[in-house]
Amino acid sequence: MSEYSKKIFRDNLQGLDAYTRHKLFMRDYVNFYGNNGQPSNVETKTEFDILKENHNWEQRVAKKYYDKLFREYCIAELKYYKEGRIALRWRIEKEVITGKGQFICASTKCSNTSELKSWEVNFAYMEDGEKKNALVKIRLCPKCSNKLNYSKQHSEIKTEKEVNLEEKEIEQETRHEKRKREDYESSNSDKKKKRESTSERSKKEREGNSEDIESQKLESVDNNPDDLSERGKIEDFDEFFTGLFV
Known part of the structure; x- marks a missing residue:
């Protein structure tokens, strides 16, 4: 050709x-x-x-x-799964052609075609009078997968596409967590700087107010005694408001 x-x-x-x-x-x-x-x-x-x-x-x-x-896939009889007895057999020609056990759930009593997963199972069989073993795939829907793994957890076989997708999701999640951590640290740093700036500004204002008060005190202590009481109230409010507007 x-x-x-x-x-x-x-x-x-x-x-x-x-x-x-x-x-x-x-x-x-x-x-x-x-x-x-x-x-x-x-x-x-x-x-x-x-x-x-x-x-x-x-x-x-x-x-x-x-x-x-x-010889890639097999069919399963899961009737006695609670007893840990899973019967396996090779597919017949009709099943291979229709996709039973590959695109249709491999359980003999199930015809589900959605969300199938591949599991690796050890298949013991007789061929030409000789006992043989082979690791084969069995494709099952979620319900039948639970039956297969009821007594023993089997290894799930994932496609290269699924593996790559999982790796991509993990990478994206890692980047997302890193960005969240960086944003959190940056936010805390900004808040800390703002608090320090506000605290410093408040301190300077208090120092300035204190100097003004002392100056005014010297100038008017004999002229208006009530002003001292009012200015004391203003200073108390400044202290009360500290940290509320950060």
């Missing part, structure tokens, strides 16, 4: 979500390998469809995708 044709194929995949790509590959798989060789009906032909008719590269892509999926 030419590089140009491969580019067309890749371009057609860009922008598609995971489930849409899955359905596209599974349609190709069924067309080329399944349904007793009978292709599915296609209402309209696009440039992508025409290229598929003349080349077998997409066939190999679909087959490789299917083969990888066949």
Whole structure:
């Protein structure tokens, strides 16, 4: 297949979500390998469809995708989860094609498709008379995830996108906390400076008032004794107001 044709194929995949790509590959798989060789009906032909008719590269892509999926995920029977008994099995062809256990909850009694999480489980199985073990993924909705982890907490498998998103959120939260701390320290520093400035200004005013009072006292102590009492009240108010307007 030419590089140009491969580019067309890749371009057609860009922008598609995971489930849409899955359905596209599974349609190709069924067309080329399944349904007793009978292709599915296609209402309209696009440039992508025409290229598929003349080349077998997409066939190999679909087959490789299917083969990888066949042992990538498993199905679970969670009926006896409270007893710590979780039964696992490989998916059958129909389940692989429909996305059961990948885009649909892997519990045999559940068909939820939202908020699925991937968990790593140790799957013990028999093959050719030999006992084998494999670490496989199991995709479950929140309710079924709680059942799986009822007796034993399994490791959650996160996509690179989820990991990057979490790291980004942590980084943003760290920057936010740093800004809050800096703003708090700056605010406290400004308040402290303002308090010191107000206190210094009040002190100078009191000293100035005291000097004026002493001066006036010398000049008018014999002329108007009532003024001393009034000025004393004003000084008391100045002290009372100190700190209220910071």
